[in-house]
Amino acid sequence: MNCSEVQELLSAYYDGELADDQRDRVSAHIGTCTKCAGELTGFEKLSRMASVLSEPVPTQQIWSQINQKLDEQSICENPILKPVHNDHRLSFSVPKLFVLAATILTAVGISWFTYQSWFTHGNHDHFTVEFGHYLDEFVRDPDVAQQILLEKYENKLIDPNRAVEQVGYRPSVANGLPAEYTLESTHVIKMPCCTCVQSICKRNDGSKLAIFEHDDKETKEWFGDRPNISVYCKDKQCCLVELDKQIAASWKQGSRHITLIGVQDVAEVNEIISWLNEKKQPVLN
Known part of the structure; x- marks a missing residue:
């Protein structure tokens, strides 16, 4: 695997979401590539920092936003949840209740961390x-x-x-x-x-x-x-x-x-x- 392929999978690798063979290939690459190993270290460092954050209590404003989301026609008719990772590995439909749970977790910031690699284009x-x-x-x-x-x-x-x-x-x-x-x-x-x-x-x-x-x-x-x-x-x-x-x-x-x-x-x-x-x-x- 080359660096570009590995970096696209680092998020899933860190989260333990890769299949065994894919995980082994990523691990082997990281063992010989200081750049990709450094990227992984960055994820680990940020995760440790985030672990000290307290969990905020949902406010009335957050609950109002949740209710508004549940009332939106787009959620009722075509509820699609896109993956948080950049590798676009899957996209699947979810029931209304799952949307509520996901919204609550996102709103209060409980154990839902999004690791990303930001890539830019053009000028x-x-x-x-x-x-x-x-x-x-x-x-x-x-x-x-x-x-x-x-x-x-x-x-x-x-x-x-x-x-x-x-x-x-x-x-x-x-x-x-x-x-x-x-x-x-x-x-x-x-x-x-x-x-x-x-x-x-x-x-x-x-x-x-x-x-x-x-x-x-x-x-x-x-x-x-x-x-x-x-x-x-x-x-x-x-x-x-x-x-x-x-x-x-x-x-x-x-x-x-x-x-x-x-x-x-x-x-x-x-x-x-x-x-x-x-x-x-x-x-x-």
């Missing part, structure tokens, strides 16, 4: 490579990584309180930061995927965290095929991406999206989400 392929360079360098030296990003894309150093003049909204950092962080700089950066507000924050120990706030719905182009997992952090459905000794995290916050680069662990993601929720910032468009 965004080049951006994926460029941003990948930034991600790799951020783990080693955030200052060098920042220089790479600013040299690559059009940008402007701004006062976050005046960002609305540039992007049409007041970014999260304009309301301050949790006590253990200080704001080092804020830029508006025009990237191929979007125009975003990026802030570099310094922790008390001197290490750094990058916060991106953006309008685009997804960050597929940002992370390429890096191992990632979708879980609930606090009340947000969050994508965690493995970055060697660090992780990245992305979720929807109000009408926009927040992406963190250089996160130390899931606890830090939870802390920042809690802080943002407490601020309950108004949306200015």
Whole structure:
């Protein structure tokens, strides 16, 4: 088996869903391929991180969404559940009750983790490579990584309180930061995927965290095929991406999206989400 074939099966391999012969061939390949072994290690690392998450209690809003889903004609007449993995191994019909169970599990984030490999096409392929360079360098030296990003894309150093003049909204950092962080700089950066507000924050120990706030719905182009997992952090459905000794995290916050680069662990993601929720910032468009 080659790397492409194995990487498409890594999710099912990790979940123990492969037939014995296929599992053995994947295992044999991983034993001789450091790249694919690294991909598998990424899944294992993210799984360990996710295991510390608490299970949220379903809210009234979630139950309302469940009822709405059950009332939709499409579910009653043609209930199709697509597999969560990228290998498209099967597609099957399910009864209404199973849809309810699946919806509840998805809503509360109980033991249902989706491992994916994000692949991009067209003009965004080049951006994926460029941003990948930034991600790799951020783990080693955030200052060098920042220089790479600013040299690559059009940008402007701004006062976050005046960002609305540039992007049409007041970014999260304009309301301050949790006590253990200080704001080092804020830029508006025009990237191929979007125009975003990026802030570099310094922790008390001197290490750094990058916060991106953006309008685009997804960050597929940002992370390429890096191992990632979708879980609930606090009340947000969050994508965690493995970055060697660090992780990245992305979720929807109000009408926009927040992406963190250089996160130390899931606890830090939870802390920042809690802080943002407490601020309950108004949306200015």
